[in-house]
Amino acid sequence: MLRLLRLLTWRHFLRHRLRTLLTFLGIVLGVAAIVAIAIVNRALVGAFQNTIDLVAGKAVLQVENGESGFKESLFPIVRDTAGVRDAAPAVQGFLPLAGVKGEKLYIYGVDLLADASIREHEFVGGAFDLDGALDFIARPDSIALTETFARRLGLRAGSTIRLATSRGARAYTVRALLREQGAAKVFGGSFALMDLPAAQIALGKDGKLDVVDLTLDDGENIDASRRRIAGRLGGAAEVERPRNRGEQVESLMTSFRVGLFFVSLIALFVGFFLIFNTISVSVVQRKREIGTLRCLGVLRRQVLFLFIMEALALAVAGSVTGILAGVFLAKGALLFAGRTVNSLFFQVDLAGIGPTAREIWIGLAGGIGVSILAAVYPAWQAARVTPLESSRQAVWRSRARGVSRASITGLILLGASPLLAFWSPAAAGGVERFTLGVVAMMLFLLGLCFLSPLLVFWWAGLFWRALSRLPSIPGFLRNEARLACDSLRRVPGRSGMTIATLMISLAAIVTVAAFVASVRESLLLWVDRMITADLVVHSGARTAGPLNVPLQEEVGEKFAAVPGVEVLDFYRLIRSNYEGKPIMIESFSARRSARVRTLPMLVGDAPAALRRMAAEEGALVSESFREKFGKTTGDTIRLATPSGFASFKIIGIYVDYSSDAGSVLIEREWYKRLWGDDLVDAFDLWLARGADPQAAIREINERYGDDYQLFVSTHRELKENVVRLMEQSFSVNYAVEIVAVVVAIFSVVNTLLASVLDRRREIGVLRAIGATKKQLRGMIMAEAGWIGLLGGVLGLGAGAIMSYHHVVYNTKFLTGWSFSYFYPVEVAVISLVASVILCLLAGYFPAKRAASIPIVSAIGYE
């Protein structure tokens, strides 16, 4: 049998090199996408953890309190707790280099004398002895850089660098160089060590700590110690093992990672169709060969085995190549993912990650499993070929009869999909419900695939009849179009799969486009209501988030003095925890800005909410918060603040698309009192009527731009930036769309070629009774056009249903966000037209081939 495989399959591959290569590439592409996304997902899962592990050193427990930190006065309480052996306080944060575009440093401020017990810092040029350390500490402008960073910027010991601190640009002197060991390995060496007080000033965290790393006495129970320290802190900070802390923060990215997984599922689904299509064509092409084999005594199961093995051979080769391609692809994807994560979630270091055995297995199993699955039906069809096929001359092929077992299966799947989509098991969380929704959509598409032959049969019949009634118009290929319809109607299963592939591609395009359109429109509406300021000023980045540098309030007062500025407000965004899960705390001063701002309220009205917020009657929570924690207006939530636990009554629900973790919005003065934090992430400026915004921007930039690395955005620019950030996070989806379209077009070429091969005799007859080559070309092209039209129309319809479900339900399951649904009419029309045109182009080669079939051999010997 294996000899037969080698003899027949290898020859078939060689004879049809292009098709073999395309199928091979299809598998490579699918596997590469799966492996790359698996690597990216793993990198994302471990990214923050790696940083924490490296920085945490020997610490077994960490005291921290989100981004707001906690009061330094708590340090002795922690240090003096029974069982604590060593305690090392630290502050941390990113600061951009003033005057060096794109460079920033992860500043780690530690008590150098205490820190050695937790972390080993290795300095260049021998040990950093006590004298060295004391000298370093004595001078507040001291900074230690890694060798890599210093080399990159041409710095050495004694050089000066300027950092854009929360108090403006300040100069620091490089007093030591670090080897890239331990903590210094993070962020590709963009790591700097400073003495604690100096770092506190630079980061605007005077009198505060971000973390205290702890080791315990030998034999101490970690959990007991954790509870003991937490009890002494009374909610002013949290005590966690470093690993738990990483996991908590990383859960912020759940929806992003689930979204990526969704993309790899699409790649797999598309790969399935490609393989199915290719093997189906191969069966059609080799019917006579199979018939001859059957005549010669090859058993049905041997034929089945032959075709499955053929798929396996391609799958193994394709999967191995796909894994290698996936590793390369992952490097590019990591850059993209890193950019998105850094902009939206937190700063991570995603460089240099290779595949694990698990990912290699995922690639192999995905590629081979899907290939075999896709090969089963065509292989079974091959096994059903009778020995008569080898000498078949004039056996009638029945016209399709409409409803078949496949159609019934399709109907069942279509019926099951909404049940699954809206099934809500009691214990199911957002991710589980999202997954159910995705599976339901897959069933929906699969149902349509099974139904597609029936739809083709009906559709082609409808057009066949309609065209019969049309008068003959010179130049209009009515008869060719009719014959094309007839061909589709006759073997609807053949074109059904191609139409299904096209449908899936277009449905994917429409779904992504509708999602993007809905998110974009909803975001723009949200920005209009959430940010009403004429100008928004950030430091270090254009938006508030992991990239910007928080500044002192006093900087804002300088902006308020700029001519034309009428109202100034301070916005602060920090990460915190609620019920062990990360949330965002937002604050601004409703007292300062209620008369000029509004809020995108989901429940309650904005002026009343702002009034109550200003009066510190309670806090507003976002829609995602309500969905995640089941808390709504009137309920009370208890948050850990540096001043201890504080309770807030929920006075309204607002829409917040800036984070799906769930946000709590508090009056700034209240926030400042409880969190002891007066840093500002964004300054909102409202201008007086008639004031020139450009003049104000010029003034701010000229006076303070360099010192604070300012980004001053107008309302419009901010909106554009929000849209840009959103589109950046969708770029992987666009890539998958392109793959889906390429696969669909390849399927059309394949199907039409199969159709031409299958109808060789019929084409010969048509030529014999007077069909010109042009007419035949027209007929095959018309068939391609019909396929494009039907696939396109079905794709747009399926896309409308899928995108509505995805935007309105699935996204809400995953993120807690509600978006208004927008159908991308323009994209839909362009896709439909493109579908028909691309199919016509795809039909050209098969049409040419049909026209060149020699009549005599076609009618005489098939």
Add this chain to the structure above:
Amino acid sequence: MIRLIDVHKTFKQGASDVVALDGVSLHIAAGEFVAVMGPSGSGKSTLLHLVGGLDRPSRGDVMVDGKIISQMEDDQVTLFRRARVGFVFQFFNLLPTLNAIENTALPLMLDGRSESEARARAEGLLERVGLSARKNHLPEALSGGEIQRLAIARALVFKPPILLADEPTGNLDSKTGAAILATIREINRSEHCTVVMVTHDREAAATADRVIRLKDGLLDEGRG
């Protein structure tokens, strides 16, 4: 009506050449019914294909109805064939999903004729071959004889002056075959249509006015 002048036809088969016709010259007059006989591989079907413009000679000329079709462009010869030559094949070669009337009307459709004209002409022909009661049936629902009569009806749809038949009774039982031959003969007489029929069957050949014999690609003059 039909004239072959020193016609050669050679096929490539791997590295070697296979000679199907090796310098055949003949003349068939208008309205004549000629049977072409010969053993397998003698070149009978090749001759028929050349006369019908389905294939081109390697050398020599084929003149049909006053035109040298062997020198025509593909489209020209196709249009000529559509209007001037009717084909009847051993394996019928009907389109399986078209019913009798649609199969018959197909050449007219390819010619861009109106639906009503094509149907009227097809119905008339089906009546003539005795299939008017079966006009809405698919080929698979017809008997062998009916299928071949349907093929004849299609061949006649343009009232061609030439009817070419390749083993028209080869796939039929003797009784049905005889009926088909009678139909062809009747058309030959009533329409004054030139018929060239390739056959293995001596009895079928006896229906013709003249029998041409081929052997190894040459006219078998001794027996002609």
